Amino acid sequence: MNESLKQWDKIILGIDPGTNVMGYGLLGISRNKPAMITMGVIQLNKFEDHYMRLRRIYDRVLGIVEQYLPDELAIEAPFFGKNVQSMLKLGRAQGVAMAAALSRDVPITEYEPRKIKMAITGNGGASKEQVQEMIRRELNIPRENLLPQLDATDALAAALCHFYESRKPAVAKGAGSWKAFIAAHPDRVK
Helix, strand or coil: CCHHHHHCCEEEEEEECCCCEEEEEEEEEECCEEEEEEEEEEECCCCCCHHHHHHHHHHHHHHHHHHHCCCEEEEECCCCCCCHHHHHHHHHHHHHHHHHHHCCCCCEEEECHHHHHHHHHCCCCCCHHHHHHHHHHHCCCCHHHCCCCHHHHHHHHHHHHHHHHHCCCCHHHHHCCHHHHHHHCHHHCC
16 A cells, blocks of 8 residues: 555545546545545547547546545536437446446445535535635645646545535435434434
8 A cells, every 4th residue: 555545544536527528636534634635637538439538537547546545436426418418428437437436346426516516615506616716725725736627626526525425414414304313213312
């Protein structure tokens, strides 16, 4: 294992899937505090063939997983657009990235774009630039370390959203109400 990775209690890989550019970001958690390990993009537009793009996604995501050994993957779920062909291609890209992580037993959680934006900025309709600025501030990333492609900070946003969600109590994650939680766990109530 890479010695520098031992400092983290948990590593979360975030992915912003794309068919031209796929963003990725790794978040290290130490003492319940997040910090950026790295971020980047996988350039896919140099490949004419869609299937070669899928292969490149698989190979690069697998390489990232093997290099950084993330404990979890947070991935942005494709949003429903008007172009069915674009949706299909984006879904394939997401699926291939997920398959690469699953091949190394990395658990996956999907988040809708609005949920990620809400978790990071407080506004589900925030722009990519607003998300980038909040990520930069929250993770203390110097401006000169930001990439021109906003896909990288979108990927970090997915990872940070997952970190925030994982800290919520079970009731907030979907038990519905305290009444439902108590009914499901009578042994935990005195």
